[in-house]
Amino acid sequence: MIAPRRFLPSINSLLALEAVERLGTASAAAEDLSLTHSAVSRQLKVLEEQLGVALFVRSGKNLQLTATGATYAQSVRVCLNSLARASLKVKAAGAKASLNLAVLPSFAPYWLGPRLTGFLSTHPGILVNQSTRIKPFDFENEDFDAAIHYGAADWRGAHHRPLLKERIIPVCAPGFAEALPLSPGALLKQPLLHLDSRPGAWEDWFKAHGHDAPQLRGMLFDQFTNMVEASVSGLGVALLPEFLAEQEFQRGRLVSASAGYIDAGGTYFLVWPKTKQASEPLTHFLNWLSRNDTS
Incomplete structure (x- = not known):
C-alpha cells in the first residue's frame, strides 16, 4: 500500500525542485530540464501549494531554498535515483527474469563470473x-535476492549455502627479492601489505608457520x-586467496613469495x-x- 495521492507530487515538480537545489537557480534548472524559466517556476509553485509549505524565499526573480526545502x-x-535504477x-531485463546479487568486489569477477556462464547457458531466460x-x-532495506558473504555462517536471519573455503598464499612481484620463495623468517623482514577486512591475517599466517609476529605494520x-596492484608494483608482499592468486x-x-597455500579459516557463502x-x-x-561442483 502506498501513501495517499495528496502526498505524491508529480514527477515534473520533483524534478524541478531537485534541479534548482542542485544547480542553484531556476534558470540553470530550466536549461538542465530543457524547459522555460516560467515552466520551472510554475512546477515549483504547484509543489508548494500541494504541500502547503514554503520551500523557497523569493526576491524578485531570485529563489533561495528554505531549510525545509533543501532537506526535502x-x-x-x-527517491528519483531509486526510481531511475x-x-x-526493468528496461535492461526486458522479458527476462532477474536474479539480483550483492557481491564482493574481487570474488565476483575472479570466481563467480567465470562460473555464471554455465548457469546462464542452462537458464537463458x-x-x-x-x-x-x-x-x-x-x-x-535493499532489493537483493541473495548476497555473497565471507567469514562464518553468522549472517542473522539468512540461509547460508557454502561456496568455497578460502586458502591463502603470500605473493609478490617476480623481481621483488633475489631468492624466491622466501622462508617465513625472511618474510618477516619484508614490507607486508594488509587488507582491512582481514585483520590479523598475517599474524595467523606466521603463527601457522611457527613464528610470532606481534605488531606487524605496513600499507593498508x-x-x-x-x-x-601495489604488490605488482613491488611495494610489498600480499596475502591473496587462491582464486585471485x-x-x-x-x-x-605475481609469484609465490613463500610457502604454499594454507586454510584461512573463512568460507564464502551465498546467503x-x-x-x-x-x-x-x-x-x-x-x-x-x-548439481554442479563450483569449488
Missing part, C-alpha cells in the same frame, strides 16, 4: 544483476584488487533472507549450484 530536495533526489533494471557490497546489510587496503600467477604478474520466499531465479540458481 535531498530526500527527493534519493528500478526503471533501468534469467539475467544476473550484480552490485558490489563489502559489508553485510539488511535484506529488508580496503580491497584485494588495490592490494594486488592463481589468476595473477597465470598472467605472470538469502529467511523472511521471504526465494524468487524463482534464485531457486534455479540454488538448484544449479547443488
